[in-house]
Amino acid sequence: MNTKEYKNTIKETIKAKEVEQKFYKNQRKTVRLVGERKVSPSDAAYKVLCGKADLTEMYIAYYCIKHRIQMDDENKQKVLDILLPKNESADYRWNYAKTYYNKWYAELEKIFENEKKDAE
Numbered sequence: 001m002n003t004k005e006y007k008n009t010i011k012e013t014i015k016a017k018e019v020e021q022k023f024y025k026n027q028r029k030t031v032r033l034v035g036e037r038k039v040s041p042s043d044a045a046y047k048v049l050c051g052k053a054d055l056t057e058m059y060i061a062y063y064c065i066k067h068r069i070q071m072d073d074e075n076k077q078k079v080l081d082i083l084l085p086k087n088e089s090a091d092y093r094w095n096y097a098k099t100y101y102n103k104w105y106a107e108l109e110k111i112f113e114n115e116k117k118d119a120e
Contacts, residue, residue, distance in 0.1 A: 003111050007065070010104055014058050021051045053093070059083060060097035061104060071101045 001009075026034055027044035039047070060083055061071070069075050076094055084090040 001111055002115055003108055006104075006108055006111050010062055010065070014055070014062060017051060017055055017058065021048065021055065024048045024051065053096070056084070056093050057097040058100055060093060061100035064097075064101055065104055065108065071098050 024039065024044045024047045027037065027039045028041050028048055030041050060079065063069070063083060064071050064075075064079060069079060071079075071094075080087075080090045080094060084093060087093070
């Protein structure tokens with residue numbers, strides 16, 4: 001796997017989470033539900049809330065990887081102003097986004113090192 005394929009894997013992970021989010025958003029309706037009920041409205045509402053937080057953190061991490069921005073204190077405000085303007089929980093989201101970033105960036109570094117070895 002090369003770096004481009006791994007970035008596509010990250011995008012697919014985010015897209016799968018988005019599809020799941022759309023499903024749960026529909027399931028939390030109590031009156032005008034489209035389709036059949038598979039999850040209770042309260043469970044769906046909770047999953048939408050958690051999914052929103054996860055997606056926000058994934059977007060922050062992916063943005064930093066895509067634009068080759070290190071997730072450190074120097075770049076923190078610049079990235080948050082772009083992605084989460086006027087959001088009170090921006091610092092909180094930043095800290096959790098670091099977990100996705102560290103995991104994904106570590107994998108990308110391994111792949112990059114393997115590509116260097118193969119090129120030699």
